[in-house]
Amino acid sequence: KSVTTTAIPALHPSNATVEGNIFFEGTELTSLSQKQMRAYRGKKIGLIFQEPGRSFDPLQNIGSVFFETFRNSYPQMSREEADKKTIALLDEVGLPDPASRLKNFPHQFSGGQLQRISIALSLAQGCELLIADEPTTALDVTIQAQIVGLLANLRKSRKLSIIFISHNIDLVASLCDNIIVMYGGLIMEKGSSEDIMNHARHPYTQALLASSPRFGTHYSSQKLVAIPGRVTAPAHPEAGCPFAPRCQFAKEECRKMEFECYRSAFI
Incomplete structure (x- = not known):
């Protein structure tokens, strides 16, 4: 960024x-x-x-x-x-x-x-x-x-x-007014702030929102959500979506398909 x-x-x-x-x-x-x-x-x-x-x-x-x-x-x-x-x-x-x-x-x-x-x-x-x-x-x-x-x-x-x-x-x-969500040096999703916050489509955006602490919560009653795995290395990109290794919804095609084609569904 x-x-x-x-x-x-x-x-x-x-x-x-x-x-x-x-x-x-x-x-x-x-x-x-x-x-x-x-x-x-x-x-x-x-x-x-x-x-x-x-x-x-x-x-x-x-x-x-x-x-x-x-x-x-x-x-x-x-x-x-x-x-x-x-x-x-x-x-x-x-x-x-x-x-x-x-x-x-x-x-x-x-x-x-x-x-x-x-x-x-x-x-x-x-x-x-x-x-x-x-x-x-x-x-x-x-x-x-x-x-x-x-x-x-x-x-x-x-x-x-x-x-x-x-x-x-x-x-x-x-x-x-507008938000661009980036991961691994690439754009994952973009849209108005209202759409991103209320109707996030990309799994990384959804994971970011889920990991944000909410007012009124307490560690003793609710565990803070964390994104598993390690951040990708932008200098050594892999095929497909860079978030795939950490994504709970990742499929085999997410790791193989051209990323430009993949992200067209979110941008």
């Missing part, structure tokens, strides 16, 4: 092989040079990562990070102008007393605060598409809910398109 979305702003390593096409507002991105892509990174496509503490330079205070970002788009911008814009952005994402935090360094913020700063930084150049790569993974459930709520509000207020990557299918459904 992360590898796929990293290819959108062309942040994959130079030795990576990219196949297919990526269109953004009618422009085919994979054909652009690195210089041409700079017109899209940040300005049209923003990206936030799953571990905010590792996304910042520990020797650079937050005000300097934003100043550097603004100067990419507006080379003539003064530090005073940048600080005003930074305070407005940090206030928008709910960071308390932002004016007094510009000289603080990353280690002086909590994980949730750093993720809010990451979101503000991704919005600094007015992006239209925000890629959120597991932005709640390192946060506790209370802060998770706050970050998801923040993204939902920004989607409405800024009319953002958001690609939200997560292993938590319930979290995805609470934020997204």
Whole structure:
């Protein structure tokens, strides 16, 4: 999932092989040079990562990070102008007393605060598409809910398109209109959030939903469902459906037939 979305702003390593096409507002991105892509990174496509503490330079205070970002788009911008814009952005994402935090360094913020700063930084150049790569993974459930709520509000207020990557299918459904379920680097099923959550067709999607804990359940009365077996290795794919070795409904043809033909029933 992360590898796929990293290819959108062309942040994959130079030795990576990219196949297919990526269109953004009618422009085919994979054909652009690195210089041409700079017109899209940040300005049209923003990206936030799953571990905010590792996304910042520990020797650079937050005000300097934003100043550097603004100067990419507006080379003539003064530090005073940048600080005003930074305070407005940090206030928008709910960071308390932002004016007094510009000289603080990353280690002086909590994980949730750093993720809010990451979101503000991704919005600094007015992006239209925000890629959120597991932005709640390192946060506790209370802060998770706050970050998801923040993204939902920004989607409405800024009319953002958001690609939200997560292993938590319930979290995805609470934020997204459509869901793509991937396994082994391949798409298993896709559809509206309502259809996926209430009428899942692929056995992997059904297993994901069954393994999600439900409010009110307790380990002493109900055992948590787990998906048996090991995750497939995308670098060494086998014929057929990659989920077949772990699937309780798998038949012999699931392991032999061409996967493109197999998944046409679900996509």
